[in-house]
Amino acid sequence: MKCFFRKYLVIGIAFITFFGCNTQSGKKESVLNYVDTRVGTAASIADITVTEVEEPMGYVSPIVGNPSALTHWTPQTAVFTKRVITVPVPYWYDQEAIQGFRGTRYPNGAVVGDWGAMCVMPMTGEVKIGAEDRASKFSHNTEVAKPHYYAVQLDDYNIKAEFTAAAKTAFFQFTFPESNQSSILIDGVFVPGNYKVIPERNEIEGYSVIAGHFKNHFVAKFDKKFEVYNVDVLPNVVDANLVPEGFEAKYYNNDKLEGKPDVLVNYSELNYNWLKEPAKGVKADFFSVEYTGIFVARHTGEHRFELTTKDGTRMYINDEMVIDQWMYRATGTNTHKVHLIKGQKYEIRIEYYDGSSTTEMQLRCAEPVKLDPSHGPKMALKGADGNAVYVTFATKDQEKVKMKVATSLIDIAQARANMEEEFPEFDFNKAVTKSAAVWEKELNMIQVEGTEDDKAIFYTALTKCFVNPRNLNEGGRYFSPFDYKVHEGEMYTDLSIWDTFRSLHPLWVILKPQETTDIINGMLNAYKEGGWIPKWPNPWYRSIMMGTHSDAVIADAYVKGIKGFDTDLAFEAMLKNANVKGNRGFSGRVGIDYFNDIGYVPTDIFGFYGEPVARTLEFSYDDYCIAQMAKALGKDDQHDEFMKRSKRYVNVLDKETGLVRGKKLNGEWLAPYDKSISVWAQGTDHDTEVYYKNHTLLVPHDVPGLAEFMGGNEKLEAYLDEFFDNDMYYVGDEFSMHAPYLYNFIGTPWKTQKVVRDMLFKYFFNDVGGLPGNDDCGQVSSWYVFGAMGFYPACPGDPIYQICSPVLDKVSLNVGEGKTFTVIAKNNSRENMYIQSATLNGKPYSKCTLDHKDLVAGGELVFEMGAEPNKNWGI
Incomplete structure (x- = not known):
């Protein structure tokens, strides 16, 4: 796989050269040559320790857009993909068709929701609305995937698609074949939108509603006139005309429809968005509901039901399941077509469960009534709710059609201002060059020397470190998702x-x-x-x-x-x-009242999914961080108080097993390796043991205390040896990311050097399967970046880094104010992984830690590397 992937990378290098970013006389080679944003879009090619409830997937997409952009853009191969965990990741390398190009706010590499998404798709011939219907085959050979530019050939339409993006605006260039019916379509991916066509300005404007509480506004502007346009108008909400007696809702304060309903409510229609609880007496999160009503058909023929929900849902007609989307965080619209007979009654039942955050429920039905063909275009000029909007025009062979799409959470006017600020002209090449310059500046904050492969892995990882978090600032203002108002700041x-x-x-x-x-x-x-x-x-x-x-x-x-x-x-x-x-x-x-009262979160109160042991460990660490903040602020009493609280992790460490263990309110332990301790402990017995072994190390703030529990430094060392030798460390999740660095704390730093170096080479590759797990907004990538540089923040809250074995021969960090901190590894190679000696600013350096103040002061840390450990250095 790696050989093919590198072949594809050549296309990207050729593109960068074309736009003048590659090596020229007197100019440095572009670091963008080393980046391919498809890394992590396929399952890991490494032998990864992972439980049955997870999958070694990066969950990333080939994102285009400025760092921390309000809206990123990416090819969409799926709305949802059913894998071990069903998530709305836009792009999966193993899929064969592209449905469009999504303006996404999916947190890259995470397992949560996309919000305020939209999608753009060019096509020729008959316009197809559905994402799967309109999808085009493509070849990875034609892809170029850079953080500032993406290109691909859509084989079914013979269209070359290219785009770049800034923070709030995307710029597309579509090269069409000769066709009398070339089109560009826009939809809302998961939910309908409101669309208005303004032909005299070559524009489409509109918005989609985000969880019923605010909007994603957009303006799309074309450089080509269009005379044909249409909105695929939404069917009517199912109301009293179709369900005369309304819907009865039975709410349950659990997410499984178990027991007797807690609340009964009647609705005339299902067309609601709830920010908190849907009705008085119903939990705001993790509830379930059953809606039932009698549908009376007004026509004979095919009816199309559209059910828009968040989280899991099922729909039944006369007790036959017709929609089955019983999945957490499954925001979207599901459709079902069925032949009904006029005057007959049909029982409709909808089951829904809510996970966390907001709730949405909307049921529509398109009846078998012939529509006036002029209705859609007329509504497009007025502005109308629809599944999609599209414009159509004739094109010559190889004609380039340009399109800019600006987004805003504030309003349409701000979207226009965003476009004018970022891409005021219709010059695609200039826009690409501008976006490339942004990423060149970002990535050159760290300059490295090493093998070509190592530089490719490093800069691709560094790129992923800058995608999120998402900056909502628009011209000095932002729309707040917390009070739904516009503020400055x-x-x-x-x-x-x-x-x-x-x-x-x-x-x-x-x-x-x-x-x-x-x-x-x-x-x-x-x-x-x-x-x-x-x-x-x-x-x-x-x-x-x-x-x-x-x-x-x-x-x-x-x-x-x-x-x-x-x-x-x-x-x-x-x-x-x-x-x-x-x-x-x-x-x-969750459970803080128990934590503060009895010193831990009890398992019989907060059981499965409650993660009570993890909460106890993490609350203890957070209290340590509060103690450090108190100390820095001169609040000595609160420092002492929270340092004591930070020791409460000991209450879930069990001497009998030598591991963490769930404890009930009365102080009784759960059975050893009880699977109910966590969703992540499910699966095989080995999976459960892996969970316990990883979680026991979640004490970054008190390694001496953890060692004391184990029986001393030698016992902790033996635990770590067994842990790593038997591949029990799961690098793709965060529970114990600091674990390889614990050897530094107990006097065996050469083991940290070996373990980290081995892992970086074993798990990370310049390959689509080159990430060992969910990247989680750049966390796994940043773990690699630090390790490859030779130091790591094992305990955030302490201004100290743990030194490991640098993969790269030389690393120069821009630490601000014109200063640079450089790490040099002399005589470095795969075999020479051990530090023999070190100097800091020319003076002998024998610590296996690095102070933050020394790093930001600028200077030079030099290591002499060798093939055998120097057990006297760093202790």
């Missing part, structure tokens, strides 16, 4: 903080200190507007994952010198995380 979302606090945010502290300040100010704006610092915003609060690791992000930044935010407000918000139960749709630290 900063706001970021799609922060996978449970993952990214570990190394992605620490990388930004070094490379992007000002933007780190902006992100923290965005968190504090969310706190002011919604009542809490978000822990996984997508784009609003999501009640997923365990700890409140914004505590770690803020503390780590502050102790490393990041200023420019209200520290008193930040500390207030952190204390609220640590002491107050969640509300207003935000779960916060």
Whole structure:
């Protein structure tokens, strides 16, 4: 596979050369030559330790757009893909057809939702609305996948599609064949939209509604006139005309329709969006409902039902299941066609379960009535709700049609302003060059020397570190997902903080200190507007994952010198995380009242899916971070208090098994290796053991305490040896990403050097299967970037990095103010993985740690490498 992949990469290099970004007289070669954004779009080619409930997939797409763009763009091969976990990842390498080019806000590499998406598709001949119907075959041989540019040949239509993108605007160039019926279609991917065609300006404008509470606005502008246009108008909502007695809703305060219903409600139609609970007495999250009604057909013939929901749903007609989408986070519209007879009655039953965040339920029906063919075009001029909108024109052979699409969460006028700011002209080549320059600047913040393969892996990983979080700023303003108002200032979302606090945010502290300040100010704006610092915003609060690791992000930044935010407000918000139960749709630290009362989160209160042991471990670590923030602020009493709280992890460490273990409210342990401890502990007995072994190490803030539990440093060393020798470490998930660096803490740093170096070569490749697991908004990629450079932030909240064995021969980091920190590995090779000696700024250096203050001061850290460990260095 790798040989073929490198062949495809040549196409990208040729493109960069064409646009003048490659080596020229007196100019440095473009680092973009090394990047292919398809890395991670196929299953890992490595032998990965992974449980049955996960899959070693990067879950990334070939994203195009500026770093932290409001909207990224990518080819779409699927709306949803049914794999081990069903997720709306736009692009999968193993699929053979492209359905269009999606403006996406899917957090790259994560397992959450896409929101406010839209899709653009060129075609010839008859216009096909459905994503699968219109999809075109393509070959990976014709793809170019760079962070600033994507190109592919759509074989079924003989159209070459190219696009670039900035932060809020995409620029497409479609090269059409000769055709009297060439078209470009726009749809809302998961939900319908409202579309208006303005032919005198060669424009389409519109919006789609995001969870019923705000809108994704867009303006599409063409350089070619069109005379034919249409909106595929939505069918009517099923109301009292079709269901005279309405719908009865039975709500259950569980997500499985179990037991007796807790609340009964009657609706005249199913056309609702709920931000919190759907009815009084119903839980805001993880509820289920059954809707039933009698449909009376007004016509004989084919009826098309359209059911738009979030999360899992099933639909039955006369007890026959006709739609089956019983999946978490399955936002979208499902259709079913059925022949009905006029005057007959049909029982409709819809089952739905809600996971977390908002709820949507809409049922429409297209009756077998012949429509006036002029209706769609007339409605297009007025503006109408529809499944899609399209424009059609004649093209000559090899005619290039250009199209710009600007987006905004504020309004249509702001979308126009965004387009004018980013791509005011219809010059595609100029737009590509402009976008390439943005990424050149980003990636050149770190300059490296090494093998060509290592540079390709490194720069592709570094690219993924800058896709998210998502910057919502539009001209100094932002639309807040937390109070649905427009404010001045900063706001970021799609922060996978449970993952990214570990190394992605620490990388930004070094490379992007000002933007780190902006992100923290965005968190504090969310706190002011919604009542809490978000822990996984997508784009609003999501009640997923365990700890409140914004505590770690803020503390780590502050102790490393990041200023420019209200520290008193930040500390207030952190204390609220640590002491107050969640509300207003935000779960916060679930079980915090028990944690503060008895010192752990009990398993019989918070069982399966509740992750009670993980919560105890993570709350302890977050309290450690709060203690560091308190210390830096001179709050000595609170420092002492939270340092004591940070030791509560010991309450779920079990001497009998030598591992973490669930504990009930009465202090009784669960059975050893009880699978109900976590969803991730399911599967085989080996899967369960892997979970327990990884999770036991989730104590980055108190390695001496963990070693004491194990029986001393030698016992912890033996645990780690067995752990790594038997491939129990799962690099593709975050529970114990710091684990390889624990050897540094216990006097055996040469083992950290070997384990990290071995893993980087074993799991990461310049290949579509080159990521060992979900990238989670750049966390797995940033883990690689740090390891390849030779140091890692094993405990964010401490201004210290653990030294490992650099893969690259030379790394130069731009640390700001014109300063550079350089790491040089002399005599470096695959075999020479061990540090023999080191100097820092010309002086002998014998520590296996690096202080942040030394890094940002600039300087030079030089290692002499060798094939045998020097067991006297670094201890």
